[in-house]
Amino acid sequence: MMYFKECPKCHGDLFDGEDLHGRYVSCIQCGYMRDLPEEIPHPLAGKSFVIDAPKPAKKRRKKVAQAA
Numbered sequence: 001m002m003y004f005k006e007c008p009k010c011h012g013d014l015f016d017g018e019d020l021h022g023r024y025v026s027c028i029q030c031g032y033m034r035d036l037p038e039e040i041p042h043p044l045a046g047k048s049f050v051i052d053a054p055k056p057a058k059k060r061r062k063k064v065a066q067a068a
């Protein structure tokens with residue numbers, strides 16, 4: 001896939017690739033590289049399930065734990 005004129009450095013053309021670190025885009029013209037956030041396919045898309053229900057908000061107190 002190509003991203004034309006998307007390079008933030010030189011406004012050149014980016015193409016995407018993939019290595020063991022994940023997906024990235026790279027600029028043809030200047031060699032700029034940027035990692036892409038992983039696009040995880042959502043097999044459960046559409047289904048709703050609660051992983052962690054929000055708890056009622058309480059007053060936040062900072063507890064400073066200092067091991068002396």
Ligand SMILES: [Zn+2]
Binds near residue numbers: 007008029030031
């Ligand atoms: Zn560039």
